[in-house]
Amino acid sequence: MSAEAITTDVLIIGAGAAGLMCAIEAGKRGRKVVVLDHADRPGKKILMSGGGRCNFTNLEISAGNFISHNPHFCKSALSRYTQWDFITLVDHYRIPWHERDLGKLFCDDSAKDILRMLLEECRQAQADIQLDCDVEAIEKKANQTFTVTTSRGQFQATSLVIASGGLSIPRMCASPLGYRVAEQFGHHLWPTTAGLVPFTLQSQDKQRLAALSGISVASVVSNARVQFRGNILFTHRGLSGPAILQISSYWKAGETITINLLPDLDVVVFVKTRQATQPNIKLKTLLAEVLPRRLIPAVLGEETANKPLQAFSQPRREALARQLQSWQIKPGGTEGYRTAEVTLGGVDCNELSSKTMESSKVAGLYFIGEVVDVTGWLGGYNFQWAWSSGWCAGQVV
Numbered sequence: 001m002s003a004e005a006i007t008t009d010v011l012i013i014g015a016g017a018a019g020l021m022c023a024i025e026a027g028k029r030g031r032k033v034v035v036l037d038h039a040d041r042p043g044k045k046i047l048m049s050g051g052g053r054c055n056f057t058n059l060e061i062s063a064g065n066f067i068s069h070n071p072h073f074c075k076s077a078l079s080r081y082t083q084w085d086f087i088t089l090v091d092h093y094r095i096p097w098h099e100r101d102l103g104k105l106f107c108d109d110s111a112k113d114i115l116r117m118l119l120e121e122c123r124q125a126q127a128d129i130q131l132d133c134d135v136e137a138i139e140k141k142a143n144q145t146f147t148v149t150t151s152r153g154q155f156q157a158t159s160l161v162i163a164s165g166g167l168s169i170p171r172m173c174a175s176p177l178g179y180r181v182a183e184q185f186g187h188h189l190w191p192t193t194a195g196l197v198p199f200t201l202q203s204q205d206k207q208r209l210a211a212l213s214g215i216s217v218a219s220v221v222s223n224a225r226v227q228f229r230g231n232i233l234f235t236h237r238g239l240s241g242p243a244i245l246q247i248s249s250y251w252k253a254g255e256t257i258t259i260n261l262l263p264d265l266d267v268v269v270f271v272k273t274r275q276a277t278q279p280n281i282k283l284k285t286l287l288a289e290v291l292p293r294r295l296i297p298a299v300l301g302e303e304t305a306n307k308p309l310q311a312f313s314q315p316r317r318e319a320l321a322r323q324l325q326s327w328q329i330k331p332g333g334t335e336g337y338r339t340a341e342v343t344l345g346g347v348d349c350n351e352l353s354s355k356t357m358e359s360s361k362v363a364g365l366y367f368i369g370e371v372v373d374v375t376g377w378l379g380g381y382n383f384q385w386a387w388s389s390g391w392c393a394g395q396v397v
């Protein structure tokens, strides 16, 4: 160890949501905290989150909103530091917020408010944040201290917290460091994949749907295991929108998804009723009352879309309902980590304490936030996991 090594109580790698929360809590307990980050600013993902307004939590949080190989693991942390605790903090800073889509809480003004709040809390807790700091090596010495060698010199501490996040959005400084550290210390990793990510389409669907770019439809999207209600958005690359992002976290390559484009309509009754009064109008004219006009021939084909209502016998009406309410699409793939909001998989929860996030293999080593195999749905759940897991570690490091 070089003479200039900085000794501290707690070293946290990653000045994102989880790392900052852990730094605040540990600092409040009087622990000397240093946070290291290779980015030039802390909390970059906080700033870009929720379209710049940070969906910082959700009013309804339960383990069912998270994906993990151990679905029970997140319960303890989420119940010890809840959405109400975070809302209290936000209210203490008088940050204006509002609820959208049943439970999702966003800043009225800017995600900057959340980051400013966290940095002010860090300042009060006297946590030292070192930016532009590349981690080169990590060792645990026989005297139970961790030594972290960086581009800014060596640091040593008895508690080392890995809060370096997942692989999503490399241009926002995402890196695999946390997974490498876990492997180095003998932890099992679940394979990582991109989650909350748009789908790309197979070439024939891409051609067929290219003209729909920009159209958004309130739908229910499902596979054999789950379903999500929300908008789908046609883009020039494929399919996006909240319901698509949600199902992407449950999608396996090669799987078909089912889209119900009219989840609140009895299509058979709708067509039959209007057949009686307007037998000669085209199907596409009728459907334009409930769907974007351009979408109709893309889903049904020009021929069907142009038929008069009187051409639809009961079996044809039923077939039509199936086409519109069980529209089958086999995505070509996903856009991957370039645009994904989260990374599924990661550090196996079964080798961490659910109460403290400490490794069961290496005393003094902690993993928090997205690097852990806990991934939330769209809707503020991922930040709540970062706050809750960071808070729990912050009580004990």
Ligand SMILES: Cc1cc2nc3c(=O)[nH]c(=O)nc-3n(C[C@H](O)[C@H](O)[C@H](O)COP(=O)(O)OP(=O)(O)OC[C@H]3O[C@@H](n4cnc5c(N)ncnc54)[C@H](O)[C@@H]3O)c2cc1C
Residues within 6 Å of the ligand: 013, 014, 015, 016, 017, 018, 019, 036, 037, 038, 039, 042, 043, 044, 045, 046, 048, 049, 050, 051, 054, 055, 056, 057, 133, 134, 135, 163, 164, 165, 166, 168, 169, 172, 173, 174, 175, 176, 177, 340, 341, 342, 368, 369, 370, 371, 379, 380, 381, 382, 383, 384, 386
């Ligand atoms: C576009 C986008 C929008 C999102 N919107 C929302 C939302 O509205 N609501 C929600 O709940 N979730 C949202 N998320 C997800 C949420 O941002 C993450 O789940 C959350 O930030 C994870 O927190 P974390 O602290 O674990 O990781 P991060 O916040 O990613 O922080 C990790 C930190 O570690 C640093 N780091 C990484 N590698 C190294 C290294 N090698 N050396 C040093 N430092 C390193 C990074 O620079 C970063 O500062 C969004 C994600 C994206 C990409």
